[in-house]
Amino acid sequence: xxxxxxxxxxxxxxxxxxxxxxxxxxxEYAVAMQSQMLKNALSDTGTDGTVPLHNISSEIMAKVxxxxxxxxxxxxxxxEKDVKIWDQEFLKDLDQATLFNLIxxxxxxxxxNLQDLICQTVADRIKDKSAEEVREIFNIQNxxxxxxxxxxxxxxxxxxxxxGWPEIQEEVRLEG
Amino acid sequence: MGxxxxxxxxxxxxxxxxxxxxxxxxxxxxxAVSRKWCKVWTRLPHLKFTDEFFNSISTNANxxxxxxxxxxxxxxxxxxxxxxHNCDRCESSIHKWxxxxxxxxxxxxxxxxxTIRMQMEVSESIFSCMTLTxxxxxxxxxxxxxxxxxxxxxxxxxxxxxxELSEQAFEVILKLCGCxxxxxxxxxxxxxxxxxxxxxxxxxxxxxxxKTCLVEVNCPRLESIKVCQILELVIVNICLPVCVHLEAxxxxxxxxxxxxxxxxxIYFEVYSMNGESYHSVVLLCSRIMKGAPLLKTVxxxxxxxxxxxxxxxxxxxxxxxxxxxxxxxDSPKVRFSLSWGSTAK
Numbered sequence: 001x002x003x004x005x006x007x008x009x010x011x012x013x014x015x016x017x018x019x020x021x022x023x024x025x026x027x028e029y030a031v032a033m034q035s036q037m038l039k040n041a042l043s044d045t046g047t048d049g050t051v052p053l054h055n056i057s058s059e060i061m062a063k064v065x066x067x068x069x070x071x072x073x074x075x076x077x078x079x080e081k082d083v084k085i086w087d088q089e090f091l092k093d094l095d096q097a098t099l100f101n102l103i104x105x106x107x108x109x110x111x112x113n114l115q116d117l118i119c120q121t122v123a124d125r126i127k128d129k130s131a132e133e134v135r136e137i138f139n140i141q142n143x144x145x146x147x148x149x150x151x152x153x154x155x156x157x158x159x160x161x162x163x164g165w166p167e168i169q170e171e172v173r174l175e176g
Numbered sequence: 177m178g179x180x181x182x183x184x185x186x187x188x189x190x191x192x193x194x195x196x197x198x199x200x201x202x203x204x205x206x207x208a209v210s211r212k213w214c215k216v217w218t219r220l221p222h223l224k225f226t227d228e229f230f231n232s233i234s235t236n237a238n239x240x241x242x243x244x245x246x247x248x249x250x251x252x253x254x255x256x257x258x259x260x261h262n263c264d265r266c267e268s269s270i271h272k273w274x275x276x277x278x279x280x281x282x283x284x285x286x287x288x289x290x291t292i293r294m295q296m297e298v299s300e301s302i303f304s305c306m307t308l309t310x311x312x313x314x315x316x317x318x319x320x321x322x323x324x325x326x327x328x329x330x331x332x333x334x335x336x337x338x339x340e341l342s343e344q345a346f347e348v349i350l351k352l353c354g355c356x357x358x359x360x361x362x363x364x365x366x367x368x369x370x371x372x373x374x375x376x377x378x379x380x381x382x383x384x385x386x387k388t389c390l391v392e393v394n395c396p397r398l399e400s401i402k403v404c405q406i407l408e409l410v411i412v413n414i415c416l417p418v419c420v421h422l423e424a425x426x427x428x429x430x431x432x433x434x435x436x437x438x439x440x441x442i443y444f445e446v447y448s449m450n451g452e453s454y455h456s457v458v459l460l461c462s463r464i465m466k467g468a469p470l471l472k473t474v475x476x477x478x479x480x481x482x483x484x485x486x487x488x489x490x491x492x493x494x495x496x497x498x499x500x501x502x503x504x505x506d507s508p509k510v511r512f513s514l515s516w517g518s519t520a521k
Contacts, residue, residue, distance in 0.1 A: 100182065100185060103185065104189075119194050123194050124197075126202075126206075127199075128202070131206070134206070135209055144211050156204050156205075156207065158239065158243050161233075
């Protein structure tokens with residue numbers, strides 16, 4: 001499939017992104033295209049000019065660009081296994097605030113693969129944890145009175161019960 | 177940017193991106209974490225009542241039905257997807273649940289009955305889910321399509337696994353799905369032959385149709401076709417101008433495509449063949465290798481085939497393989513692989 005010349009040219013362009021503190025980030029076209037929102041924005045206005053992203057900080061933008069830049073290159077050249085290893089390294093030093101800022105940023109910029117990665121990480125951290133443990137992990141104050149908490153547990157009793165099936169199976173085995 | 181934490185995530189984002197990745201039971205338990213979230217799980221856009229859910233409830237099956245009932249009625253957002261396994265254990269409620277979620281504008285529906293019982297008839301209410309873009313049914317019977325059915329006008333993807341279809345049902349459904357692009361028919365049965373006619377279908381997978389002898393395909397926009405374990409396939413649309421991805425198991429396939437042109441094939445894979453079909457395989461393969469300039473990959477898996485060749489066929493077979501390898505040598509741009517060893521399928 002022959003590429004049309006304008007598309008080829010555009011690929012060498014840099015895209016200018018103006019973030020919250022008015023700093024300009026210049027990213028390669030291919031990297032910017034990882035964001036559906038930028039893709040749509042640029043298809044209307046072209047690559048001249050600057051796209052404003054007022055609600056994203058430079059720290060977060062740097063992380064987003066780091067991820068997108070790696071994945072643009074990794075797409076055809078690096079094995080899936082190695083990409084996964086890189087992803088885990090990428091996540092390693094991120095504190096909670098950064099994680100959640102990234103969720104908001106990827107939501108706004110519509111970057112599915114990064115959003116999936118971060119959200120899956122958060123989900124993995126809260127899986128199999130009790131309410132109290134979740135509060136501890138995320139430093140959340142318990143603002144429920146004991147009565148309120150009791151009411152909630154009672155209303156959805158089934159969700160707060162321990163797994164029952166394995167116990168039942170044990171009993172059957174003993175009897176048989 | 178201020179210090180943001182899990183607490184600050186908008187409810188909808190929390191639900192759609194995080195709570196949907198943990199089991200439903202745990203998402204409901206989230207309601208005890210903080211006052212802000214005591215009802216957040218009712219905004220889950222995806223409801224999955226899978227085996228995991230049924231196993232996580234320590235009470236008996238009747239209670240499961242009540243719990244599901246309650247959860248469905250407490251949903252206060254439009255449902256994106258709904259998945260329910262063990263439909264036969266909830267037979268009395270499933271009709272009203274489907275009606276309820278059809279009002280909620282559900283897009284993806286996945287229903288599975290347990291395998292233990294005979295196929296249950298699919299609920300008529302399913303035909304009221306007009307907003308479906310994706311439908312997946314496992315272990316059901318579709319005998320009749322109600323006369324009032326206007327079609328799944330937005331359905332893009334249909335997946336049927338072990339579904340017993342009446343001739344009328346399949347025909348009507350296909351006809352009334354005006355933008356269907358992906359169709360999988362796996363181990364389904366029909367009293368007559370399968371007629372697959374669609375002007376929009378892009379991808380077709382036909383798997384394990386052992387009892388059916390003939391499948392006729394007339395889909396001019398087909399881009400990808402995967403065929404495994406079926407006896408006879410005739411592609412009526414003689415020219416496959418847009419077919420790019422062709423995978424087939426020639427073990428049972430006796431008569432394949434009678435095509436004039438395979439120009440746009442990019443990928444060709446043969447899962448297996450036997451003594452009777454290898455001749456047509458080789459023919460097809462050489463035609464593709466000579467006539468498809470965009471061809472990138474040819475994979476021929478002889479794993480399951482080699483044992484069933486008669487001793488006198490083996491020699492001819494080996495010579496044909498040699499011929500194939502020569503053809504491969506003539507097409508250096510094509511990634512050609514011939515596998516003999518055992519592989520797990």
